[in-house]
Amino acid sequence: MHRSIKIRQFILMLALLLIITRYSLIAKVFFLFFLYIQLLFTSPELALAQISFQFIDFAVSIILLAAAIIYFLMAGKKVKYFQSNLNFTSAVIILLISFFLFAPLITDNNPDFQKDLSVTKLLPPFSSVKVLHLNNDNYSTGNTVDKFINLKSRVIKNSFDDSIIFIDSISAGNKLTYYQGGAEVLLANDKVIFKNNTPLITTRTFILGTDELGRDIFTRLIYGARISLFVGLGSVLISLLLGLFLGFFAGYSEGFIDTALNRLTDMFLAFPVIFFIILIIALFGNSLPSVIMVLGFSGWMSLFKIVRSEVISLKNKDFFVSARLIGLSNIKLLLKETLPYILVPVVVNLVFQYGNVILAEAALSYLGLGTGSSYPSWGSMIEAGQNYLSQAWWMILFPGLALFLTLFAANSLGRKISSHFNPRVNS
Amino acid sequence: MEYFNAVGIGQLNNISMRKEIFKTFAKRGWTSLLVLFLLMTFLFLLLRISPGDPSLKYISPKLSPRLTELVKKSFSLEGSMPAQYKTFILNLAKGDFGISYTYRIPVIRVIERALPFTIMFSLLSFFIQIVSGFLLSMFAVKKINGTADKIISKTSLPVYAVPSFAAGVFLIYIFSEKLNIFPSSGLTSFDTESYSFIQKLIDYAQHLVLPVITLSFNGVAVFYKYLHDNLEDVYNKPFVENLRANGFTEKEILRKHIIPNAVNPLISVAGVELGLLFGGALITEVIFSLPGMGRLTVDAILSRDYPLVIGCTFVAGILVILTNLCADIIKAMLDKRIAKGILN
C-alpha cells in the first residue's frame, strides 16, 4: 500500500500549500512591511498611528511562517516526534495550531465581513456570488503614505468594503441596472470599473457557505479556532497553577488544612460545576477574561488530587528529606524535586481538562452565556445555527464538527500520552 | 460470595473494624457539612456583591414607579451585612429558605415540585448507563480483538467526544421535527387527564426517550471503556489460566471470577459519575424543557430569584454529599479491606 507520511513532511506540505494558494497575499504583506519601514523614517507619527491588532497579527503570522519553514527544513529532522508517522490525532492538532497562528494568512477575509445581505445571506457551501467592482477614488499619487494606505486596505481586510457590490444579475444600458434579491438598483456608468467595455464582474466563492448575516463560515471557523484554543489554554493554565499550588500546599502541610482542602475538592469534584459557572457568568458578565477565569477555577480538582498524593508519597522519600536539610525553600522544592515526578500525570490531566474546557465554553455559548458576540467562537456559531437548523444545516454542522474533532483529538492525545509513559494506568 | 468470604476476618476483629468505619464516616460527615456551610457562605457573599436586581421586572410602563419602590423594599434585606448573614445561616439551619420571588410561594414548595423528577431522571439514566455499558463490554470482551470488540471500542471514544447539548439538538431535529416520532419538550402531553394509567405511562416514556438518550450516551461510553479495560485486565491474569486448566467452563469463569473482580473498581467511578449526572441533567433539562432542578436553578439564577438560588444550591449540595457517602458505603460493604483506605 502507500507509504505513511511523517509529521514533518505533513507540516512542510501544509506550509507549501499555504504559500502556493496565498502567494500574492504573502508578497503583498512583505511589500507592505517594506513600505511601512520607509514610512517610519519619512513620517514616524503617521506610521505609529497605523499600528493595529490586525497589523501586528499579520506581522507575527508571516514571521512565524518563515521561522517554521526554516526550522522544519533545517532542524526538524533531529526531533524524534516530528519523524514519527502522521496519525489522525496529530493531524488535527497540527491543523488547529496552524489555524491559531496563521489565521490571517489562511483565509483572505475578515471574519465579520458582511455586505448586501439580500444576496449573501444563508448561502449553502460552495456557492458563488457575482461581485461588481466600483470605481472608488483611489489615492493615486506616488507618495509613500498613499501607497502604504492603499496597499494596507488590500492586505488587511475590513469588515466592510465600499468598492464592491454583491449582485444577482446585471443589465447594462445607458445606466447600469443590477438586481439584488428581487430589488432593482440603478447605477451611473462612471461609478463602475469597465474592462473591455463590459462592467468588471468577478465571483466570490464561500466554500462552507454563509451565516444569517452573510458572513463567510470558513473564515469564522478559522478565527473561531483561535478563541476556542485561547479559552482552552488560558483556563487550563489557571487550573494548572491552582492545582499545583493547592495540591502541594495540602500534601506538604497535611493535618487539618489537608483534610479541609480535600473535602473542598471532593465537593467541587462531585458538585455540578456548571451551576457555579452559570451563576458566576450570569452574575458577573461574560467577557473573554471572565469566561477563562471561571472555567479555570472549575477544573483544578483532579490536578489537586494527583499533585497532593504525589507530594505525600515523595515527602517520605530520602532525597526529599535531604533536599530539605540542605535548606531549599518550599517553592524551590516544588519546582525542583516534585515537578519531574508529576509531569506525566499532570500533562495527561491537562489534555483531558483542555477537552472539558472547550466543551464547557461551547455549552455556555449554547445557553447564551458565551464569550460575548465580538468574537466568533465555535460555541456561539452553534448557538446561532440552532435558530436556522431547518434552513441552513451548514451553520451548525461545520462548527459542530470542528468542536467534535478537537475534543476527540484532545481525548485520544491524553490517552496516548498516558499509555506511552504508563501503559496500565487509566486516567 | 465465596470471593468475599475468602478474606476471612475474625469476629472480634470485625467489631473493632465496624467502630473504626463508623468513626471515619462520622468524621467524613461533619467535614462535608463544614464544606457545605462554607459553600453557602460563599454563595451568600456572591449574591450580595453581584450586579442585577430582582425588582427589575417590576419596571415597566404599565406599572407605577411607586410599586417598583415598594417591591424593591420588600426584596431587600434589612440590617448590616453580618446581621443579614446571621439570619441567613439561622434560617438555613431551620430549613427555611424564604419565599421565592418568582413563584411567590415558599422555596421548599418550589423545590418539592422539581426534585423528584431530577432524582428519577438521573437514576434512570444512571441505570441505563451502567446496564448498557456492562452489556456492551460483556459482548465485546467475549472475543477480545474480534470484529465486534474493535468496532465498539473504536466508536466509544468518538461517542464520548460528542457534546451532549449538540446531540440533544440533533436528536430533536431528527426525531421530533423531521420524523415526528417523539415529542421535543416537556414531560407529558397536555390532555392526559382522560388517559388510562398505561396510556399515561407510555406518554411519560415517549417524552423521556430523547432526554434519556442525550443524558446517557456519554456515560455509556465511559462505563464501557472502564469495564472493558478491567475485564481485559482480569482475563489476562494468571489465575484465569489456572481455572481454565482446572476444567472450569468459560461461562463459569466469567460469571464467578472475572465479573466480580472487574466490577469492583467500577463503584468509585460510578460515584463520581452519579455526581456529574446532576450537572449533565441541568443542560438536558434546559434543552428539553423538563420540569427538574436543573432548569429551575438556571431560571432562578437568570431571574435573580435569590432565595430560590440558595435553596437549589443547598439541596444540590446535600444530594452530592449523600451520593458520595452512598458510593463509599457500598464500596466498604463490598470490600472491608479497603474501607479504611478510601475514607481518607
Next chain:
Amino acid sequence: MKINRLILSLPLIIILVFLSGCQKGSSEKSGRIIAAITSDVESLNPLFAFSDNEGNISELLYASLVQHEWNYKKGDMDTFPMLAKSWEWNGDSSSITLYLRDDVKWSDGQQFTANDVVFSFDVYSDPIVQSKLYGSFRNFFTDTAMHIDLKKTFVAKSSFVLTINFKKNPSPTFYDIDFPIIPEHVYKNINRKDLITAEKEIKPVTDGAFSLSQWNKNQSLILKADKKSFLYKGGNVSELVFKIVPDYNSGITQLKKGEIDLMEDIKADDYPVISNDGSLGIAAVKGREYDYAGWNNLDPDIYKKTKHVVPNKLFGNADVRKALTLAINRDEILKQFLNNHGEVAFGPVSSIFKDAFNYELHPLPYLPDSAKKLLALAGWKDTDRNGTLKKNGQEFSFTLSIPGGNPRREFTATVIQNNLQALGIKIKIEKLEPDVFFQKMFNRELEAWVAGWTVPIPLDLKSFWYSNLTDAQFNVAGYQNKAMDELLKKIEVSPNSNVKNNLYKKLQEIIYSENPVTFLFWDDKLIAYNKRIQNLSVSPLGVFQRCWNWSTK
C-alpha cells in the same frame, strides 16, 4: 440467560413506545380552542397578574366595570359597558355615576354588588398588598401612601348605583376604572399582607366570560365558558385551553398538525410556511413595539458619580446622532431579519394611532456619504488616516451593549457595527446578561445599546422623553429638551383629543430633527391561528381580548 432476555425485550419496549406515538392525531374538538403559551402562569389572581398572559387570563376570568375596544378609524380606543351597564359623568367630569348590572352572580352563587367594586379599589390601592395597580390611582383622593380614600371617593346610592368622585384638577378617564373586579366575600377572609403568597388559598371565584376548569401545573390551563355569564352567547367557544409549549419549533409543528389552534410571536422566517398551509392563517399586531439604537446623551461617568447632566462627548450633539441615523441601513435589517414585517420608524408614535401620527414626516434614508459629511462638519475627521475618526485627540469609539439570548438584537447590532465601522467609527459589541443589561440601561450607565419598547395604550410619552430624569424613568438616553418638556406638560392636562393629537404631531417633529435615539423599526407581532376559529379579531390590544366572541367551525 437473563441478559439475553433483557436484550430481547428492549427493542420490544421501543417498538411499543414508537407505535403509540403514531396513534396521536389532531385534537380538534368542536367548541374547544387550544392556544400555546411558552411558560405557565404563576397566578390567576388579577391583583398580581404581572405578565402578559396572567393579565389576559385574569381578564377572561374576572369582569371589569367597562371594556375597551380598538377603533381602527380614529386609531384609539372606544369604551363599552361591562359590569357597569351605563354611566353619567357630571359637568366638570370630576365624578362618574355607574349603574351596575344586577344580574351578575359570582361562580359560587353570590350576588355581585357595588361593595365588590369599592372593595376592589380598596385592595388594589393598598400598599401592603403590592398589587399590580398600586401607585397608578393618581386621579383619586388618596392618602400619602397612595391608598384610596374610600369615604371621599365612593358614594353608593344603592347596591347597584355607585358614584366615584375624582380629585379636583386632573382629567380622569375610563382607563382609571378598567380593571378586573374581585369578589369581596372571598378576599376579605385573607390577611391582606398574605394575599401575595396565598395563591393556593384563594379559590378562583369568578364572574367573567370563563371559569377555571383545570390547571395542571406546567402542562395546561383549561378555561370553560361560563354559560350563566352575561357575556355568553350560545354557539361560542366553550373551552379555551392554554397549553404550555416552551419550545418554539415544537409549537410550529403542533400548529401544523392541528394539535394547537393559536400561537403568538411567530418568527418572520416561518411566515411563508404558515401562510402556505391551507388550514392556517396568520395575523399581525402592528405598531405596538419599536426597536431602537440608544445613544447615551449624557456623560455616563459624571452622571453616575454626581447625577449631573453633562452632554456626552460623542452623542451629546444632535448632528452626530443624525449622522448615525443616516448611516444605519435600517431597511436591510428590517428586510433581512423580519422579512419586512414591520416599518421603518422615525418617532415614538406609530401609524396605528391614526389621528396622532404625523404623516408629513418620513424616515431618513440610508445615506452613508451624507453621514460622513455631517460628522466632518461636527469636527470628526480621520486626520492620521488609520481608519478611525478623531476630534481633539479623542477617537470616535464606543461600546454597543445588547442583552444576550436575543438573536434579533445580535443581528441588529452586527449590522449597525458594520455600517458605522465603514464611516470610521470604532465600535465594540458587548453582550450582557439580560438582567445586568436592563439594570445598567435604567441607571443610564451604557454608552450605546439596542433595545425595544412597547408603546402603552393610551399613549403616554412623558416618562420616556421628559427632561427631569427622576420623573422620567424610561428616558434612559437622558434626552434633554425644554420645548419637549413644555409639549409633554400640555399634553398631560389637555382634555381635548384634537389638541392632544396636534401636540403629538409637534412632538414627533422635534424627535425627528433631534434623533435622541435612532428609531429602527416598528415590528409586527405575528400570530398564527387555525382557520377553524371564527370571529378572531387581532387588534393592537392583543389577540385574547374579547375572545369569548370566538367560535369554531
